[in-house]
Structure formats: structure tokens, C-alpha cells
Amino acid sequence: MSFFYRNGTLCAEQLPLDELARRFGTPCYVYSRAAIELAYAAYSSALAGREALICYSVKANPNLAVLSLMARLGAGFDIVSGGELARVLAARGDPGKIVFSGVGKTELEIEQALLAEIRCINLESEPELERVNAVADRLGRRAPVAFRVNPDVDAKTHRHISTGLKQNKFGVAYDDAERLYARAARMRNIEIYGIGCHIGSQLTDPAPFVEAAARIATLAARLEATGIPMAHIDLGGGIGINYRDESPPPVAEFIAGALAALGTNRSGLILDPGRSIVGNAGLLLTRIEYVKPGAAKSFLVVDAAMNDLLRPALYEAWHEVRAVREAPPGATPIAYDIVGPVCESGDFLARERQLVASAGDLLAVMSAGAYGMSMSSNYNSRPRAAEVLVDGEQAHLIRARETTEDLFALERILP
Numbered sequence: 001m002s003f004f005y006r007n008g009t010l011c012a013e014q015l016p017l018d019e020l021a022r023r024f025g026t027p028c029y030v031y032s033r034a035a036i037e038l039a040y041a042a043y044s045s046a047l048a049g050r051e052a053l054i055c056y057s058v059k060a061n062p063n064l065a066v067l068s069l070m071a072r073l074g075a076g077f078d079i080v081s082g083g084e085l086a087r088v089l090a091a092r093g094d095p096g097k098i099v100f101s102g103v104g105k106t107e108l109e110i111e112q113a114l115l116a117e118i119r120c121i122n123l124e125s126e127p128e129l130e131r132v133n134a135v136a137d138r139l140g141r142r143a144p145v146a147f148r149v150n151p152d153v154d155a156k157t158h159r160h161i162s163t164g165l166k167q168n169k170f171g172v173a174y175d176d177a178e179r180l181y182a183r184a185a186r187m188r189n190i191e192i193y194g195i196g197c198h199i200g201s202q203l204t205d206p207a208p209f210v211e212a213a214a215r216i217a218t219l220a221a222r223l224e225a226t227g228i229p230m231a232h233i234d235l236g237g238g239i240g241i242n243y244r245d246e247s248p249p250p251v252a253e254f255i256a257g258a259l260a261a262l263g264t265n266r267s268g269l270i271l272d273p274g275r276s277i278v279g280n281a282g283l284l285l286t287r288i289e290y291v292k293p294g295a296a297k298s299f300l301v302v303d304a305a306m307n308d309l310l311r312p313a314l315y316e317a318w319h320e321v322r323a324v325r326e327a328p329p330g331a332t333p334i335a336y337d338i339v340g341p342v343c344e345s346g347d348f349l350a351r352e353r354q355l356v357a358s359a360g361d362l363l364a365v366m367s368a369g370a371y372g373m374s375m376s377s378n379y380n381s382r383p384r385a386a387e388v389l390v391d392g393e394q395a396h397l398i399r400a401r402e403t404t405e406d407l408f409a410l411e412r413i414l415p
């Protein structure tokens with residue numbers, strides 16, 4: 001709905017992508033403001049009437065412009081590093097709405113979080129509890145905490161993005177939670193705010209999400225019975241989007257299921273969605289450098305690569321690829337692998353796609369708004385792509401294309 005063909009040319013809101021390519025160059029990430037706001041609205045309306053906070057998961061797309069959009073919508077933020085904390089503060093996000101997840105928080109990061117007075121540190125181990133208590137003691141503060149509990153449910157998603165099973169590195173074990181909370185409750189510099197979980201990403205079935213909610217609600221009730229307050233329950237993120245034909249049910253259905261599982265529990269609800277806010281709100285615009293026919297396979301060599309969009313190489317993720325100019329009627333499409341210039345066989349964006357294509361044509365790799373730019377690198381000494389946010393008829397350059405000088409600006413030749 002934010003990306004559609006008009007007069008045979010794919011547009012982002014009101015702007016044709018060929019115009020954006022001329023103006024900003026390729027490869028280039030293009031996001032739709034309306035699509036981001038609509039995705040957020042799906043959460044806020046499904047949560048209407050419940051005390052709730054939507055903490056946008058910064059790692060999905062940490063561009064300052066995206067963060068400031070979220071802040072203006074009233075969102076909080078789920079962060080996983082000191083760098084993300086600094087970004088949220090720079091984008092004028094409310095520190096009182098930040099939750100801090102991750103298994104490896106350093107002393108410095110914990111100190112930064114406490115000084116910024118964030119809402120909650122989600123603890124993922126007992127040594128981390130001890131470290132947070134010690135840092136808070138040194139600073140003369142009380143640290144707001146929750147434990148991320150591993151509910152041991154199978155998210156039934158790709159094994160690399162499943163996080164809620166016993167064998168995953170995330171969270172504390174369900175059976176250990178009561179002992180840990182009891183210990184935390186006795187610590188002088190710890191203040192318990194709640195409990196959390198996050199079972200994985202790209203969930204297309206609400207059942208594991210709802211099951212995790214039920215297990216966490218059961219535990220929360222047991223903890224409250226022992227006098228431990230549960231101001232909030234954080235059910236994580238992970239709701240899936242449509243890349244191909246997954247057709248996950250609407251966000252409202254996941255949330256209705258979770259609310260039903262929480263039953264009479266009246267704690268505030270926190271959700272930390274990332275992909276489902278920005279994933280389908282962005283695309284990667286790329287130009288075909290060469291058409292390379294072959295006996296076994298034909299290739300479109302494009303100017304974007306695995307360093308720009310890692311998901312296909314990393315997870316064998318499937319992204320829809322559209323020609324920016326619609327093919328003329330009657331033209332015969334050919335099956336192509338769409339590959340980048342990086343020196344790795346794993347450097348592909350898509351395989352076996354039927355397209356009518358010539359060198360110089362533009363392609364749009366769809367559903368690239370989440371874990372696209374945020375996972376990009378400079379591999380092969382490729383400057384990172386530009387990022388553009390479209391708002392109606394206006395295009396804002398929200399990250400300039402890196403220059404080749406940027407690539408080695410921090411490096412020094414030996415004296």
C-alpha cells in the first residue's frame with residue numbers, strides 16, 4: 001500500500017523509485033513513513049484500554065530518524081547496547097520508556113543505563129544481577145530490574161532466530177526464576193519491576209507467543225504471592241511479517257491471544273516489536289550492473305550485495321524482488337539469480353526469480369526495512385548505502401551514503 005506501481009513505475013508513497021535513484025544514487029534503502037506509522041498503530045489500537053508500553057526494538061532499524069518518529073508516536077525502546085542507548089537519547093527518546101535487554105551488558109553499559117534513569121534492565125543471568133547490584137551500589141542508586149525468563153517454548157521459527165528454548169543462550173531458566181527473584185529482592189540496590197521473555201523472531205503462528213504469555217503469567221502470579229511486585233510483564237517482540245507467503249495473522253490476533261492468556265493479571269504490558277514495525281516499511285533499491293547469461297544459471301549482477309542486506313546469505317531469507325519498471329506486456333521473463341559484487345558464493349540477494357531485465361534497470365528488494373541496514377557492513381571495502389525516508393511527496397536523506405574516505409578514516413599507517 002505504501003509501495004505500488006503508478007504508470008508502470010514502482011513508487012514509494014508519492015515518489016517514483018527511479019526518481020529517488022537519480023537523486024540519491026544506488027544502492028539505497030527507502031522507507032515509508034506512512035507504513036511505519038500504520039504498523040505502530042496496529043499495536044497501539046490492539047492495546048487500547050490496557051496499561052501498555054510499546055518498546056520499539058532498536059536493533060531492527062536504528063536510524064535516528066526512525067527512532068525520532070517512534071518517539072513522537074509515544075513509543076518506548078528496547079535496546080541491547082550502550083550504542084543503542086546513545087542513539088535513543090540523541091533521537092530524544094524518553095529514557096523512562098527504555099528497557100535494556102541482552103546477555104552481555106558491560107559495567108560501563110549498566111552505568112550508562114542507570115545514569116540515564118531508564119525504566120528497566122532485563123537481567124539474563126545471576127552474575128549479571130550481581131554486577132548490576134554492584135554498579136548501582138557504587139553509584140548510590142537502586143537499579144530497576146526484571147528477569148528475562150526463558151519459558152522453554154518452541155517458537156517454530158528459523159533456528160538462528162529462535163531464542164526461547166532451554167538450549168538458547170538467552171534468559172534465565174524458568175525453574176530457577178523464583179530463587180533468583182528471592183535473591184534479587186534481598187539486594188539493597190535492586191528494585192524489581194517485573195518479568196519478561198522474548199521467544200524469537202519472525203513468529204508466524206500466535207500459539208507459541210500465547211503459550212509463553214501463559215507461562216510467564218503463571219510465574220508472575222507465583223512471584224506476587226511471595227510479595228514480589230510485578231509492575232509489568234514484557235512479552236518481547238518477534239511477531240512475523242509477510243516476506244513471501246507466510247501470511248502471519250494480524251498483530252491484533254497475537255495480542256488478543258496474549259491478553260487472554262494473561263487472564264486476570266493487571267500488570268502493565270510491555271511489547272518490544274522490531275521487524276513488524278519497520279520490516280515491510282522499507283526496500284533496498286539497487287541497479288543492475290551486468291546481465292550475465294550462463295549455461296546452468298543466469299545472473300543479474302547488481303550494485304547491492306550481502307554487505308548491504310545480509311539476511312539471504314545469513315538465514316537463506318527470501319525477499320521479493322520487483323522490477324521498478326513494469327515489464328511490457330508480452331515480454332518473456334527469464335529465471336535469474338540476483339547477486340552482488342562481493343567475493344563470496346554466499347553473496348546473493350535472491351535466487352531463481354523470473355524477471356525481464358537489462359543492464360541499468362532498477363530492482364527493489366522488498367521487506368528490507370528491518371535487519372537490513374542495521375546488519376550491514378563494509379565488507380569488501382564497500383561504503384554503506386544511503387537511507388531515504390519518504391513522507392508523501394517528500395524524500396528525506398536520513399543517512400548519507402558513506403564515502404570511500406569514511407572507510408578508513410579511523411585507520412593509521414605505521415610510523
Ligand SMILES: *Cc1c(COP(=O)(O)O)cnc(C)c1O
Pocket residue numbers: 057059060078080101102198200201202236237238239272273274275276370
Ligand atoms: C530482537 C529483539 C526483539 C525484536 O524482535 P523482532 O522479531 O524484530 O520483533 C524484541 N525483544 C528482544 C529482547 C530482542 O532481542
